[in-house]
Amino acid sequence: MRMLLKVDPIDSFSGTFRVPSSKPETQRAILVGTLAEGTSRVYNDLRCDETETMKAACRALGAEITEHEGFLEIKGIGGTLPDIRRVVQSRGSGLVFRIVTALASALPSPTVVTGDATLRKRVMAPLLDALRELGADIESIADEGKAPIVNWGGGLKGGTCRLPGDISSQFITAILFAAPLAEGPVEIEVTGEVYSQSYIRQTLASLTDAGIKLAVSEDMRHYHVEPSHYQTQDVTIHEDYTSASYLLAAAALFPGRTVLTNVYGDSLQGEFAIVPILEKLGVSVTFDEDTLSMIVDNPEGSLCGDFEVDVMDCPNIVPTLAALGAYVQGSLKVTGGRLTRFHKASRIEAMAAELTRAGVDIEVLYADGVCDGFLVRGAQTYPGGVTLSSWGDHRIFMSLFVAGLRMQSANRFSGFEDVKLSFPSFMEEFTKAGARTTAVEEEDAPAGAVA
The missing domain is CATH 3.65.10.10 (Enolpyruvate transferase domain)
Structure with missing residues (x-):
């Protein structure tokens, strides 16, 4: 019997969290x-x-x-x-x-x-x-x-x-x-x-x-x-910005101050792009070299505007951006992500399918006949109460997990065990923010739910 992870929504996200090493x-x-x-x-x-x-x-x-x-x-x-x-x-x-x-x-x-x-x-x-x-x-x-x-x-x-x-x-x-x-x-x-x-x-x-x-x-x-x-x-080894993106995305969805530790601040990683992206969305990000930390201030907790991001050099944050875009009141257009179709799952199609199931207005974009990005028009919140699939990809699970935190009722997710592939302390870090999770058997899922 396959196990799913039931995750309750939270009211706030703040505190101190450790970013995994790269x-x-x-x-x-x-x-x-x-x-x-x-x-x-x-x-x-x-x-x-x-x-x-x-x-x-x-x-x-x-x-x-x-x-x-x-x-x-x-x-x-x-x-x-x-x-x-x-x-x-x-x-x-x-x-x-x-x-x-x-x-x-x-x-x-x-x-x-x-x-x-x-x-x-x-x-x-x-x-x-x-x-x-x-x-x-x-x-x-x-x-x-x-x-x-x-x-x-x-x-x-x-x-x-x-x-x-x-x-x-x-x-x-x-x-x-x-x-x-x-x-x-x-x-x-x-x-x-x-x-x-x-x-x-x-x-x-x-x-x-x-x-x-x-x-x-x-x-x-x-x-x-x-x-x-x-x-x-x-x-x-310095911090991993793909792993950091899930904590940063959660910080962008709720008002408050978040401190991320094990952060050196300089990186060759393309996924460092998540930092300037958040800044364009209106979130303040500063680095403290003395304490090896990143301070994220988000007084409004509301993402508004129309934005466009080229992910040609940062493909691993494509699922994170889809989760963020679900709450941008306006639009978030992501292009240059065609390479993600060769990852463990076709990540653009996976995120579009699962977020659509949750009620998000998201459209897959094609270039030269190839899945290349998405356009998402977000909302303040969604009903929740659905079962979402990771498509066998731990990055899909972690991104959907973050998206579900601001919904109105608990969701269920497959693939939660796979965080051990790159972010073993994922559950521990989000528990610090008050996230409540429960492992449940798939047969207990609501009638009509699909994983």
Whole structure:
């Protein structure tokens, strides 16, 4: 019997909450530590299911990773890649699958890389084709162009590969991490628009700090990587702005003052865009460097006006913006989100379908025949009392959870267990604000409710 989470509405949202550390920064730091020779330390790391999956994969590659209070200690494998001959489990992490698949090309022996049912549906063909252009010997075990794969190893030769820029930045990140291990220089040519450039910048910063010799064109369509050795480094992980967006959205829906801690204030993350977006909506956001905190003042608790946001470089906050838009008295138009159709769920369509069920006036927008954004005309509140589906995507659940807090009666949600993927303390943080939740069996849902 499937369990749903019943969530009662709240009257206010204020207090002090802790923002989780960055998942992408943690994952990249673990990778760099794994590929370096010597010992690296990663301070203020995020510990969630998807970083655990990255650690498990890196241990399979030969790294020794020890967890301490407040930091990780990583003894890397250096330039000598082990003969592992094993299956590496990526579970639901697209980043882990894609990077390990690329790194396995440089291993001396065969490696199978697999994942769960959600991952096996995701697009992988462009990455596999690009790795083959660089000399990799890869086969899909089941459906062509998808996980699981067997990488027969034998080393990357180098050369030039081509990738589309409008499916996943993780393809570029994966090859950038593997390229220094190739026998010769690697050139990456990206076709079309390059979406989610902020994630590529995070990768480039990690590689540059680790001593990798690389160059990138101004338009981020051309990359050159020389064979080079990863160097050890100690890094401190900053806040995760995708996770922060749920707390910030809740703060924008109710009058009051909210303080978010574990906030350094400077970030390469594209999802930092949530801060200026809130400011345009009339919410005051200030940073306190001494206390590593963000102060959010929202005296009115009312979002009014007509706004337009391009999310080409911040796709992970698309569901959050849909939740916010439901309460903008006026309109919120979001464009540039076509890449989200390749995520765990087609996030624009998912949020539009579920918010429509709750009575929100939201319209999916298309560009060139592709789902690209939405237009939402909000209201002060909604009746609530509906059952909403996460579509198997934890970011859909967290965004719908926030939207439901200002409705008139309790809603029920599927997929609440999946917050452990990136924001394990999600329920704990919202409980501080007075949110009351109860796990109920699906059969107890009201007649006619659909999940």
